[in-house]
Amino acid sequence: MKPKILVAREVFPEVLERLRQHFDVDDNQSDAVLGVEGLKARLAGKAGALTAGNDPITPEVLAAAPGLKAVCNFAVGYNNIDLAACTKAGVMATNTPGVLDDTTADLAWALLMSTARSLPAAERWLRAGDWPGFRMMDWLGSDVHHATLGILGMGRIGQTVARRALGFDMTVIYHNRSRLPEDKEAACRARWVDKQTLLREADFLVLLLPYSPESHHVIGAAELALMKPSAHLINVARGGIVDDAALISALRQRRLSGAALDVFEGEPKLNPGFLELDNVTLTPHIGSGSRATRMAMAMTAADNLIAALSGQRPPNLLNPDAWR
Numbered sequence: 001m002k003p004k005i006l007v008a009r010e011v012f013p014e015v016l017e018r019l020r021q022h023f024d025v026d027d028n029q030s031d032a033v034l035g036v037e038g039l040k041a042r043l044a045g046k047a048g049a050l051t052a053g054n055d056p057i058t059p060e061v062l063a064a065a066p067g068l069k070a071v072c073n074f075a076v077g078y079n080n081i082d083l084a085a086c087t088k089a090g091v092m093a094t095n096t097p098g099v100l101d102d103t104t105a106d107l108a109w110a111l112l113m114s115t116a117r118s119l120p121a122a123e124r125w126l127r128a129g130d131w132p133g134f135r136m137m138d139w140l141g142s143d144v145h146h147a148t149l150g151i152l153g154m155g156r157i158g159q160t161v162a163r164r165a166l167g168f169d170m171t172v173i174y175h176n177r178s179r180l181p182e183d184k185e186a187a188c189r190a191r192w193v194d195k196q197t198l199l200r201e202a203d204f205l206v207l208l209l210p211y212s213p214e215s216h217h218v219i220g221a222a223e224l225a226l227m228k229p230s231a232h233l234i235n236v237a238r239g240g241i242v243d244d245a246a247l248i249s250a251l252r253q254r255r256l257s258g259a260a261l262d263v264f265e266g267e268p269k270l271n272p273g274f275l276e277l278d279n280v281t282l283t284p285h286i287g288s289g290s291r292a293t294r295m296a297m298a299m300t301a302a303d304n305l306i307a308a309l310s311g312q313r314p315p316n317l318l319n320p321d322a323w324r
């Protein structure tokens with residue numbers, strides 16, 4: 001008999017087909033968000049699960065699934081998974097690092113350019129029929145070329161964002177708990193600075209930190225106050241890293257020129273303050289959202305699950321103690 005698994009959210013048919021070669025699959029192609037109660041009900045009797053970054057794998061969910069051996073996120077972020085509880089329950093947890101770096105870096109750049117030149121607001125103005133024709137003083141934006149790009153969180157995606165800045169002749173500074181080795185700094189011509197210097201000097205500040213209790217509200221009122229009034233903030237990492245209420249207040253008072261956000265505190269709900277502002281670009285958590293990358297993420301998660309349930313160490317294991 002094949003092991004039973006749950007695919008907790010909609011995935012490409014090719015991924016289901018691959019999984020069905022190994023498992024008895026309970027799918028959720030209607031993409032209904034299961035939440036804690038739904039996961040408890042559907043995980044009972046399952047040996048494994050493919051989950052999205054917003055499916056909560058909590059101690060309560062784990063307790064309802066005593067036969068569970070592996071939870072494989074199709075996301076690089078895994079703040080939805082209580083890793084300590086998984087290890088305690090002997091459940092392996094995996095994520096999908098690497099396959100989405102370029103696509104997410106591309107969106108960071110799309111947002112950066114978009115906020116620099118107020119593209120969404122300018123387009124709304126044009127569509128509303130308000131454009132009287134060329135005028136010298138309309139929609140004056142900020143130059144990206146030769147500006148200073150600041151990156152908070154210099155992992156793989158941060159470095160990928162930095163390398164793209166070379167073509168814009170930008171100065172690149174970054175802050176990370178640990179400094180990159182010299183060859184990696186040289187590859188993206190980036191200079192490590194302390195956090196205060198980063199906040200003070202960046203014209204464009206891109207956030208690329210994972211979410212954890214330590215990174216909660218890493219950018220709040222005090223940090224925003226250090227930034228240049230002409231600066232722009234870009235977040236393609238996770239909601240909750242930024243204090244959204246503090247950001248709205250800074251944008252409203254033009255203490256910050258603009259922001260571009262792909263992630264939000266409490267998403268999919270938005271702080272309604274964002275909707276009143278013209279100096280913020282908003283996208284619905286689509287950082288990794290190219291067809292090829294989403295396919296690679298789902299296939300990577302499937303590979304992890306196949307390995308985990310066939311006695312092999314999954315390539316992207318987050319809690320090695322659960323495997324041992």
Ligand code: DGY
Nearest residue numbers: 053074075076077288
């Ligand atoms: C990730 O991979 O973490 C993306 O945010 C999608 O959840």
